[in-house]
Amino acid sequence: MKTFWKIGVLAVSVGLILPASGLYAAVKAESKGATLFQQHCAACHAGGGNIIKPEFTLHKKDLDAHGVKTADAIVGKMRNPGPGMTRFDAKTIPDKDAKEIAEYILKTFK
Numbered sequence: 001m002k003t004f005w006k007i008g009v010l011a012v013s014v015g016l017i018l019p020a021s022g023l024y025a026a027v028k029a030e031s032k033g034a035t036l037f038q039q040h041c042a043a044c045h046a047g048g049g050n051i052i053k054p055e056f057t058l059h060k061k062d063l064d065a066h067g068v069k070t071a072d073a074i075v076g077k078m079r080n081p082g083p084g085m086t087r088f089d090a091k092t093i094p095d096k097d098a099k100e101i102a103e104y105i106l107k108t109f110k
Contacts, residue, residue: 033101053084071106
């Protein structure tokens with residue numbers, strides 16, 4: 001009987017740990033984009049807004065209105081922004097990090 005109990009406890013433990021590890025990985029990926037956004041973007045785009053040009057927010061309706069609909073388009077704006085925005089080249093924000101920021105923006109500011 002003790003053996004069955006130990007097997008049952010082991011099965012339940014594995015069943016709880018595996019889904020939690022997948023959840024942690026998802027949160028970790030999102031956290032990197034959030035951290036990078038805070039480091040490089042939040043000074044001007046706090047809460048998805050825009051302190052320089054209020055009509056150019058990071059919210060979906062404004063991004064769509066300006067033809068910015070994908071993560072690649074956001075990275076393009078980071079690399080070659082319009083007047084008033086700091087240019088972030090690949091040396092300042094590597095492509096992988098820029099993509100993390102862009103995906104964070106699309107997921108967060110709806």
